Amino acid sequence: MHDGDEGAGPAGRRKDARRNKANLLEAAAAVFVVQGVDAPVREIAARAGVGVGTIYRHFPTRADLIVAVYRHQVDACAEAGPRLLAESPSPHTALERWIDLFVDFLVTKHGLAAVLQPGAGFDALHAYFLDRLVPVCGHLLDAAAGEIRADIEPYALMRGVGNLCIGADNDPRYDARRLAALLVAGLRRAG
Amino acid sequence: MHDGDEGAGPAGRRKDARRNKANLLEAAAAVFVVQGVDAPVREIAARAGVGVGTIYRHFPTRADLIVAVYRHQVDACAEAGPRLLAESPSPHTALERWIDLFVDFLVTKHGLAAVLQPGAGFDALHAYFLDRLVPVCGHLLDAAAGEIRADIEPYALMRGVGNLCIGADNDPRYDARRLAALLVAGLRRAG
DNA sequence: GACCATACGGAACATCGTTCCGTTTTGCCA
């Protein structure tokens, strides 16, 4: 589903098209760091030295652009799940650590958590995160079933944690990591 | 701080101004229910039968309009805190119930939770909610100090719960009430 | 009834996402 349909290989596309796409990704990443993922399209286009039409040709929706920029990091997070499960002293600890990883990722990407929700006009983004991360979360929850209340859906947990990360940057009084940890703690079966 | 500076009384203002302001509030409330608090300014103006200039004259920022529409309900929520504390079997239960009340309020106001955060361009809205609700939350937390981990700030808790409510409407798979309850459960001192 | 401060309405401006099409570039083939 998410494989070679637009791989980096020198497929049949023209050279300038590949170069522009790469420039666009680099420019978008740079602009996102400073202005957040809501940065004006014209800004990204200017930074990449292309016209706005070129952005839309390569990335029909903004979600496509954001996914392309962060795909590697999302994948890395997904792949960390099984590894943490193997390395951690208990499944619940693995879940805690994995959520921490996810939160760290989100809070360092200005504005990303906010556009992660459904109905925000970034459906492809929402779908990609869900496709990659919900199964991992479900796996961790299953493994930890004995230690936690069983009645939480992976989807709901991911959305909850994602929501907690909204606006977590530039507010020293709000620590999303801590709240996410509290939420996971609340999952624990009452002793 | 929040008293008679713009009370409903027939102050020195002109009659048509008062009437328009009332129409505007009614129209905004009606439009918010259907379109959410992000509804276009022109829509609200048309519904109230006034020009857009009239909106900006009465409510310089959208936050002012939203605050005016929901002020009564926010106040009611604030006032419910002490009452719940008196009525509930334990302070922690009072906190649970009060959070429930707050969540119920937020999830039924389409898009309100999303604009509640700082830096969203609705600072007056954010400030009003904080002024009214953080002290109440702090009071409940203090009362429940023996039952919970002491190291959570009222501000952080309110923001966390508010965040959990974002996008909770129109998604049957996401139950903000439940996640907020989980978060409060996570506050409980480990038995 | 006249006058003026108050308030009004909506045109005008700025910003942003998105589309569209005339022009340029690239790769290929003779």
Place this chain on the structure above:
DNA sequence: TGGCAAAACGGAACGATGTTCCGTATGGTC
């Protein structure tokens, strides 16, 4: 090498929205 067709480009143009501004209408008062 020179020419050509498809691919890609750039940015003007469009639509939606928030916000400002000012000529006009209204309300209260003398």
